[in-house]
Amino acid sequence: MGWFFNRKKSSQVAKDRLKLVLIYDRAGTSNNDDMINMMKRDILQVISKYVEIDEQEFEMDFRSVQSDEDGVSSQLVANIPIRKIKQQMLKNTGR
């Protein structure tokens, strides 16, 4: 009987699926290139305080990820290659 009470309405499933797929759709369109670039700039600023990074190779994008528990979900994925850790940072960590 459990399945009967726990069963989600199909309209709710549709709504949840749409919300997720639209995150990805909206992020993938040219309109949102601006948004990604703005995020990149902000993240770059914060990280640059601590480590020197290769700006040219800094990549960031939305991606869908498959996992066993949650099915497909959207993730923001960044690849930030580090050139070197700043001296001050090394001192502060006591090395």
Added chain:
Amino acid sequence: MEKVIVITSGKGGVGKTTSTANLGTGLAMAGKKVVLIDTDIGLRNLDVVLGLENRIVYDLVDVVEGTCKLKQALIRDKRYDGLYLLPAAQTRNKMAVSPEQMKELVEELEKEFDFVLIDCPAGIERGFKNAVAGAKAAIVVTVPEVSSVRDADRIIGLLSSSGIEDVRLLINRIRPDLVRKGDMLAIDDTLEILGIELIGVVPEDETIFRSSNLGEPAVVDDASLAGKAYRNVTARIMGEDIPIMDLEQSVGFFGKLKRLFSR
């Protein structure tokens, strides 16, 4: 709303052409001078939905290429005073017209008419770009179904990057019985997902089949529920503040009785 309105959806088969025919006829019945432009070059249909297919001599491409004057290509609907159709070409493709040419054409028509409704083809390619080129506002038609809502969202994004700010949603073919059972996206769900203003909700209605068979838009049929919904949308386009029709009430006494026992 603005006087030049594109009716669009992204996905095909959700009721763009039916909606354009009904809203145009509704506006004409309300005393407005209206022209409907079919921009679906190669797959024209607005003419048959309106029952004007036997009267086409010239079309949109003829006008753009200068084969005829704009006035010669406009078909006057004899049944409804003030209603005109500019049909699409059937034997050409969408590249025969450019967005710039469409913009010029619409500017010309704007001077003569109270409303210019542009029926957009499915898709986001050239046909879409042509259709939105001269538009100042948009009605996005969607059915309460994932593929249609997803495409509507994409279209809403494209409309905003085309500089069209007044974008309203028309939810078509909704079935209150399925919404109640939880098997169809409700009005609020769809609005929450798409985040634009609602201009109307048209219920799934058998009279629409009859009306397209006959080439007579349902909006003229007093007994048609969809027709009533389209009359309401027409009034909202003209700036009237009319509440969204309560689809539950339209079920009637026996429908309610039946529902009571089926619970």
